[in-house]
Amino acid sequence: MVEIGRRMYDKNLIAGTGGNISCRLPDGSFLITPSGKAKGRLSPEDMVVIDEGGSVILGKGRPSSEFRLHTYIYSARNNINAIVHAHPIFCTAYAAAGKPLAASILPEIVLTVGDIPLAEYGTPSTLELPGSVEKLIENHDAILLKNHGVVVAGKDLEDAFNKLEIVEHFAEILYAAEAIGGAKPLSNEQIDRLMKVKEIMK
Ligand SMILES: [Zn+2]
Structure with a gap:
């Protein structure tokens, strides 16, 4: 988590x-980053078990x-063992503009994270935030939080971080594409073929 x-x-x-980071521990408790500290300069002793x-x-x-938000996602998804929440520039810009990120632009996104939907706004630190992702988390590992940022769930910390990085990279690409006329989505047929590839890769 320090890394x-x-x-x-x-x-x-x-x-x-x-931002914040957590992971599920084998005994069913959770390791989570502390409140009010810079997450780039944490030491192992700073972490909290809840x-x-x-x-x-x-x-x-x-x-x-x-x-x-973290404990809710763990309770809803037993295949999730790590969660990262952040406010990256491009993801948060799309979240602030109220625009979800449709995967159908790039094959890599279709094959990895899939669609990144937009959750309704929820007041940070309250139960409104887990409530806002309730309907989405079942089928999505990465969710934009309206006027706030992004939350990403993974099978482990490395997976959650990789997905966060991929989603932010994708949001930046979409933003750049906007400047030159906008990204053109893949056709339904192209998506169908990709989904077959995804099945084989499982
Ligand atoms: Zn936040």
Whole structure:
């Protein structure tokens, strides 16, 4: 988690004390980054262990104020073991503009993260935020949070970070394409062929 935080900061995916990272521990508790600290400069002792209700089991600091978003996603998806939440420039710009990211522009996105839908706005740190992703998290690993940022779920920390990086890269490509007339989506037939490839790759 220390390493992922550093990578998020180095890649300009977070700023100041923003963003948070967590992973599921084998005993059913969760390791989460602390509130109010820069995630690019954390040490292992800064991390906090919480139970599914957010009560601190181990650690000196306060857990991330977004722990409810994390614990909700773990309860909804038992194949998810790591979550990163960030405010990267291009993802957050699309989230602020109220525009979801349709995967059908690039084969790599269709094959990896899929569509990145836009969740309704929810007040940060409250139950409104997990409520906003409730209908989407079942079928999507990456979700834009309206007027806020992005949350990405993965099978492990590396997977969650990779998807976050891919989604932000994709948002930047879409933004660049807008400047030269807009991205043209793949045809339904091209998507169908890709979905067959995806089945084989499973
Ligand atoms: Zn946030």
